[in-house]
Amino acid sequence: MALYVLQLKFTDNDRRMEVRPAHREYLGELHAAGKLHTAGPFTDQSGALLIYDVADEAEVRDILAKDPYTAADVYEIASLQEWQQLFPPA
Numbered sequence: 838m839a840l841y842v843l844q845l846k847f848t849d850n851d852r853r854m855e856v857r858p859a860h861r862e863y864l865g866e867l868h869a870a871g872k873l874h875t876a877g878p879f880t881d882q883s884g885a886l887l888i889y890d891v892a893d894e895a896e897v898r899d900i901l902a903k904d905p906y907t908a909a910d911v912y913e914i915a916s917l918q919e920w921q922q923l924f925p926p927a
Contacts, residue, residue, distance in 0.1 A: 838890050840874060841897045844916040845906075846884040853911035860905045867900065884915060894919070 847853055853860075867873035867889075874888040889897050897917065901907055 838892060840920045840922055841889045841891060841894060842916070842918055842920040843887045843889065843897065843901075843914065844884060845887070845912040846915045847882065847912050849909075849911045850882065852909050853906065856905045856909040856911065863904055872896075872900065884912070888920065 864873055864876055864887075868876075872889060872891060874890045876885065876887040878885040889900065891897055891900070894917065901914075906912055
């Protein structure tokens with residue numbers, strides 16, 4: 838498994854707020870399944886940071902394709918990179 842860090846930039850805040858409950862439910866399911874390491878919005882609500890624990894980038898993109906935020910078209914991907922965790926040791 839590998840860790841991937843995704844940084845989102847929100848583009849339509851009104852629409853995002855409408856679908857946020859479904860998005861957060863989806864994130865909860867991913868976390869319970871061990872696919873989502875951590876996630877949360879920036880305090881200024883301009884975007885979010887998510888860390889996925891997945892096999893590869895293709896799996897991240899598949900997860901995103903099923904996210905309610907994707908269907909609502911409320912974000913852009915600012916960055917998606919594989920990440921190496923040093924602390925705390927994995």
